[in-house]
Amino acid sequence: MIRALLYLRGYSLLNLLRTRAQRLRQPKYLLGLGAGILYFWFFFFRHLPGGAGLDRGSGVDPLQFIFAAFAVLGLIRIGSAWLAPTPRPSLDFSEAEIAFLFPAPATRRQLVHFKLVGTQITILLSALILTVLTQRGAALGGNAVTHAIGWWLMLSLAHLHNLGAAFTVARLVEGGMSRARRQLIVGGVIFAVIAGIAWGAWTSAPDATAWMSAWQEQNTGDRLGTAVLAAYVREVSGTGIIGWLLLPFRVALAPFFAPDVAAFLRALGPALLLLAAHYFWVMRNAVSFEEASIAAAEKRALLVAKLQAGQRPLSTGAPKPRKPPFPLRPGGGWPEIAFLWKNLLSTHPWLGPRALGPATLVTLALASLVSPRLWFIPIIAAVYFVLLGPQLARQDLRTDLVNADLLKSYPLPGWRIVLGQLLAPTAILSGLLWLALLALFVTSGRTNSAPAWLTVEFRLSGLVCLALLIPPVCLLQLLVPNAGAVLFPSWAMAGRQTRGGGGIEVMGQRLIFVAGQMLVLLAAVLPAGGFAVLAGFAASLAYSPAAAFLTGSAMFLLALAAEIAAGIYWLGHRFEQFDLSAESVK
């Protein structure tokens, strides 16, 4: 049986790799792979030994904080595995695995083995990625191989421990132990361990101040004292009763933190023994996991279906009916308004038009009360909305691409559908930017150190002009990713795939996509900006800075409007020709 399971694992992996290799024949995936590899090389691999790495000398090592955070999270995870385990232990089987393997003549032990082998593939990949990530600037000692094995050991132990804890708790529950009694015993053990550590630190730890001073005399350069603190913690954790209480953790971590190969080999034996002990513990305690695994697989399948249907994957529970953002009259022309209404209805009510009044009052109050020295905060917010807003506000064609057939059956030309779809995110982003602009206007009026040219007239004309410019700029920005979704639907849909759809090439595709968006946006804004500057300059010579603002803005608005109109019309035509099924058969 185990040979059949290994066959399934092996060939699934092989076929996955083969499929990935085959799709590289499509230029979009090949380009994506190139971009993905370049990204990884630029951000990670070039820092590996031999590359132009960061300074590995003394000083603040941020990885010590990261490791400390990992250690704390790991301890919390282990504690929660005992104190608050899942009601029924489950293993991560897919629906197909359940359909084929659960009715098959396989023992429970064989199924656990199958899952453990499958998990090892994930753990090995994770260990590899973590090794690459933690090579940056870490003064850890050892080398990439010892770190990779160290990570593999730590991740494997964590996985086996959680599984063993879940099985053991389930076995205790099956044996009649109540939840309260179990928590009392486990809580008591954890309390005893913590008390033992505290007692050990109190009685046998060296004096912290003296020890750190002595350490700093020998090791210079640790300006913030992080290394000395870490060294002190290492010293304390290895002495007296604390050393014994933390022995399993020390054994598990020792290979990773070994300073050289000899120390690594010495640490490897005990760590492997600990791993073997965990394995036997898991196999000995394996209890019924089938029912919970089926439920977990169904939940995962639902999540995948939601992702593929373009729905919110992280929504907790079923959505609730919402009050429409405004009354929608059935007739009256302008069917685009129906799309605005529908898409606003699909988002949070606090992003709708009813929230604009209260939000304006709150903004005015805040801008009037806070220190005028904080005038830059609205600018930071505005930059954030401009740069990231179009990626976050997706109540448009990107979300509705799965309903393309339905949209195309409506008696509307493509440009009206596109325009309608763009209205909701444009309204949301415009509202947010207007609030930021209002806040900037109020705070800039309260500062005492304003330059002479920043008159009330100038600020008012600036407020009006920028307020008028915001919606078309948002519309233009949103046009670009929506055009991307129609022109390259498989790229836009890639984010909805979870099994077998990802990979470096898909990540690279997204990078190219975002870079393309920025370029197109720049190409659209630059000519309009050029017109605006020329017209504004001429007006400033003839009249005043405020007039320059008005004239420049008007020119910018006109140029943008022409570009947007052309863009929407063109995209509408492409949407009429769009066929998602043709994309999926390639």
Added chain:
Amino acid sequence: MIEVEGLTKRYGDFTAVSQLSFTVRPGEVLGLVGPNGAGKTSTLRSVAGIIPPNGGSIRIAGIDLVADPVEAKRRLAFFPDEPRLFEYLTVSQHLAFVARIYGVTDHDELAAPLLEELELANKADALPGELSRGMKQKLAIACGLLHSPAVMFFDEPLTGLDPLGIRRMKDSILRRAREGCTIVLSSHLLHLLEEVCSHVLILKQGTKIADGTIAEVSAQFANGETDVSLEEIFMRATGGSES
């Protein structure tokens, strides 16, 4: 009325539908049948104006679909195999949205009886997530019927419905046909098609194998036998295989 002449649909090098011609008159129900990959869905999506054909002409209620798609679409309704609904719109909000899109000014007078007829009146404020598969199908139908289309396309309309739902769907299709609608539907459930369709069109590898009333097509493949079922006709016409 639907008039299709020389319809061709290609995906890259692959020809899904080749030189297909047929006519469906008001009151007729045409059953589009064929093995998997025969081009049924591509045909339906092309004649409903969802995907552009590569060749041929399509006229919906006398209007050229390629030349004037907006006017042609005002007269048709397309019902996909899987009801496509908006997750955050309630049943009544779906109808309000569709009314605005199609410019149905008397929406209130039409929507209420439609919901009553489709037994959705007590679910008016429910979201699609709260509806069963059959109810979702009904909501999609209600949305499609709101603008009183003259031509209807159903892609696998009976998929996922329970026996009662199948019966009601059949009755609904037959009633619309009696009222003068032109209907095309595709399905693999041949015995059910036999009960609903007045005409049948058999496709294989994108080309037409047979077209006509069920009696005419039966006669073509019956080899002199009587009481030959549509299933048997289908097997004989297609050779019992996909390729």
